[in-house]
Amino acid sequence: MKELEGRVALVTGAARNIGRATALELAAAGASVAVNARTSSNAIESVAAEIGGLAILADVTDEKAVQAMVSQIVARYGRLDILVNNAAVRAGSWEEVTRAILDGAWHCAQACMPHLGAQGAIVNIGGLSAHTGAAGRPHVVAAKLGLVGLTRALAHDLAPKAVTVNCVVPGLIDTERISPSAHGGRVGPIGRRGTPQDVAAAVRFLAGPGARYITGQALHVSGGAFT
Numbered sequence: 763m764k765e766l767e768g769r770v771a772l773v774t775g776a777a778r779n780i781g782r783a784t785a786l787e788l789a790a791a792g793a794s795v796a797v798n799a800r801t802s803s804n805a806i807e808s809v810a811a812e813i814g815g816l817a818i819l820a821d822v823t824d825e826k827a828v829q830a831m832v833s834q835i836v837a838r839y840g841r842l843d844i845l846v847n848n849a850a851v852r853a854g855s856w857e858e859v860t861r862a863i864l865d866g867a868w869h870c871a872q873a874c875m876p877h878l879g880a881q882g883a884i885v886n887i888g889g890l891s892a893h894t895g896a897a898g899r900p901h902v903v904a905a906k907l908g909l910v911g912l913t914r915a916l917a918h919d920l921a922p923k924a925v926t927v928n929c930v931v932p933g934l935i936d937t938e939r940i941s942p943s944a945h946g947g948r949v950g951p952i953g954r955r956g957t958p959q960d961v962a963a964a965v966r967f968l969a970g971p972g973a974r975y976i977t978g979q980a981l982h983v984s985g986g987a988f989t
Contacts, residue, residue: 763792764790764791764792765791765792765970765971765972766788766791766792766793766844766966766969766970767791767792767793768792769792769793769794769841769843769844769881770793770794770795770796770835770839770840770841770842770843770844771785771788771793771794771795771796771842771843771844771845771846771969772795772796772798772831772832772835772842772844772845772846772870772874773785773788773795773796773797773798773846773848774798774822774846774847774848774849774866774870775798775799775822775848775849775850776797776798776799776806776809776848777797777799777802777805777806777809778802778805778937779935779937779958780848780887780932780935780937780958780961780962781797781846781848781849781887782797782805782809782958783957783958783959783961783962784846784848784958784961784962784965784966785797785809785813785815786809786812786813786962787959787962787963787965787966788844788846788962788965788966788969789813789814789815791966791969791970793843793844793969794814794815794816794839795813795815795816796815796816796817796818796831796834796835796838796839797809797810797813797815797816797817797818798817798818798819798820798822798831798849799817799819799849800819800820800821800822800849801819803819806818806819816834816835816838816839818831818834818835822849822862822865822866822867822869822870823861823862823865823866823869824869825869825872825873828866828869828870828872828873829873831873832870832873832874832877836877841877841879842874842877842878843877843878843879843881843882843883844882844883844884844885844969845870845871845874845878845883845884845885846884846885846886846887846965846969847866847867847870847871847884847885847886847887847909848887849862849863849866849867849870850862850863850866850887850889850905851863852899852902854901855901856900856901859901859902859905860901860904860905860908862905863902863905863906863908863909864905864908864909864912867886867909867912868912871884871912871916875920875925878920878923878925879923879924879925880923880924880925881924881971881974882920882923882924882925882926883925883926883927883928883968883969883973884913884916884920884925884926884927884928885927885928885929885930885965885968885969886909886910886912886913886927886928886929886930887909887929887930887932887961887965888906888907888909888910888929888930888931888932888980889902889903889906889931889932890931890932890933890934890982890984890987890988891903891906892904892905892906892907892909892910892931893907893931893980893982893988894988909929910929910931910980913927913928913929913978913979913980914978917977917978918978921977924974926968926973926974926976926977927977927978928968928973928976928977928978928979928980928981929979929980929981930961930964930965930968930980930981930983931980931981931982931983931984931988932956932961932983932984933950933956933982933983933984933985933987933988934949934950934955934956934984934985934987935955935956935957935958935960935961936955936956936957936958937958949985950984950985950986950987951985951986951987952985952986953985954985955985956983956984956985960983961983964981964983968981
């Protein structure tokens with residue numbers, strides 16, 4: 763039996779890159795996966811078709827839309843076990859960036875919490891610049907570091923339910939980007955840039971049975987770029 767057989771996951775921001783790779787990885791582990799995007803209808807439908815999952819367009823900054831999304835997932839599958847908060851924007855105003863990254867993660871966590879039982883997991887997707895700093899990106903740095911704080915707070919709140927909450931921090935990852943990377947063309951000490959699949963593998967581990975005693979942590983998947 764695959765380790766996530768019978769479990770249901772929601773991955774936000776799953777149209778491409780790390781979100782898409784994570785949805786595919788959780789499905790490969792046996793989970794039923796709902797994939798979310800705000801506007802990328804064709805891309806999200808393609809991901810859902812590839813894994814036999816459920817595609818839902820919803821803006822994670824809209825609390826009512828998030829509640830409706832979670833209700834749709836529970837109505838379809840009868841449960842919800844794993845939340846991966848990946849939705850983010852990196853270009854825009856302070857309000858746009860922080861709402862997408864931080865408020866969106868909070869709305870999704872709030873909506874999912876009543877459904878998460880023992881063995882449940884929340885995995886937030888952080889960012890390297892939150893730990894190293896970066897010029898010209900105060901909104902992204904602040905929001906992504908705030909996500910680490912939210913992770914630690916929720917880990918305490920949900921521990922009595924045996925629900926784990928962790929943050930995966932991607933490092934220098936090759937992705938399709940709308941805005942330039944804050945880290946340019948650097949590679950980490952391991953000698954290569956990472957792939958979305960490298961990050962997805964860490965999410966799969968933290969969502970699975972082998973990570974039930976790990977909570978409140980920020981796991982850096984950066985090839986040694988942050989130590």
